[in-house]
Amino acid sequence: MPKSKRSKLVSLTKVDKKTREHKNALLAEVQQNAEKWKYCWLFEVGAMRNSHLKTVRNLWKDSARIFFGRAAVMAKALGTTPAEEHRPGVHKLAQQIKGQVGLLFTDTEPQEVIEWFDDFRQPDFARSGNLASRTVILPAGPVMRVHSDPPEPFPHNEDPQLRKLGLTTTMNRGVPTLGAPHKICEKGKALTAEQAQLLKLIGEKMVVFRVALMARWDSATELVTQIEGGCLSAEEQVVDEEEAGEEDEEMSG
Template identity: 40%
Template sequence: MPRSKRDKKVSLTKTDRKGLAWKQRIIDDIRFCVEKYPNIFVFQVQNMRNNLLKDLRQEWKRNSRFIFGKNRIMQIGLGRTEAEEVETGIHKLSKRLNGQVGLLFTEKTKEEVLKWAENYWAVEYARSGFTATETVTLPAGPLEEFAHSMEPHLRSLGLPTKLEKGIVTIYSDYTVCEEGKVLTPEQARILKLLGKPMAKFRLTMKCSWTKADGFQLHVEDDVEEDENKATDSPMEEEEGDDADEDIDEE
């Protein structure tokens, strides 16, 4: 019997590479927002968490828009040089799109946004590579907050544990992390299991552009103001961009 043409193996992990259509959509969205909103900010993210950024987007959706995508694509949307810029002076924002940054388009005043950013933060669990802000030590004894089934997992993370009468028990004092030292993946997982957040999710407003006042720098930097230099072809593939994907979901 001949093999059916429908009998094909399809990998569920196979995904389509984001192409020109996706990039052009981001560029069009940015240019639409430049026309719609009077104030634009470049913000830098500390301890990035997608879920918290999405919460902010939901909270601000009535009169603002967050866009967080590939820096090169966002630069093209604003204009990378004075000749390319979509509004006078806006290419200076584009020059500050480096690292883990995004764009905030808003109807709120510059003063409102800066005051909010100064006071806003959210506690989150630290990830590997984070510098510990305190020393955490577990004394020998029972860990009754953990089910007995967790004991093998805790032991695999390096904790000196055993089961005593069905209770997870540490049989010697154990230092999870030390203040000022970089966390390993295992230490970060243990801190999360213990419910000890160390990181703070924050947004720092690097600079702004408003239709009323033009460009203003809020955090000093060493960006050179070369008005005519643009790098690379507008739509070529980026390697190693800090923002891997656009998460501006409506």
């Protein structure tokens, strides 16, 4: 008689062992890249989206190596003290590895790297917890999708969802219609899940994914240079736990 799947035993020690091996492999990989490339950049991400970071990885795959996620592993790999540092001078960069940050190893000259990331911007929809970058008010009348060209009203079958998200709509000739203006959000205030969903439905992109370069270590000079204007704004620093968790599972690329 076959064994019951319900009584199957799972060894927790195997899970722990795999985790340690994974961390050790990442640590070794960071060190190998520190030896290989001329520059190591520290960066943070505004409006983190895995899809956009993967785009960055793909665009740089032939000329750089990117790590993002486990700050403690990256800091340990580089060494946070002069005695522990893996390369001369790199401990000053490692001391800044805290929170949701990443490392970019490359031979590309600094000015080109700075200009490339300064130009790379990807608008996206805000998530719950993001701060509204502007006030959005829906006018009285048909509820419109602003992302369509030309804008078009919502179909009748989406009226229940609009009402569930807080809109007081009535049906007018089969179109969800507002009898009075409705403020979805106010600039500077954190978005609720309902507000974020409404903004997505109407097509209002309120955040911008970008990579902010914070500092650079140069293997030739053994110096760390801080990047002026590299810090994110308060709106950009809100961490999406779901996105961060997924990216942590595939830290290198």
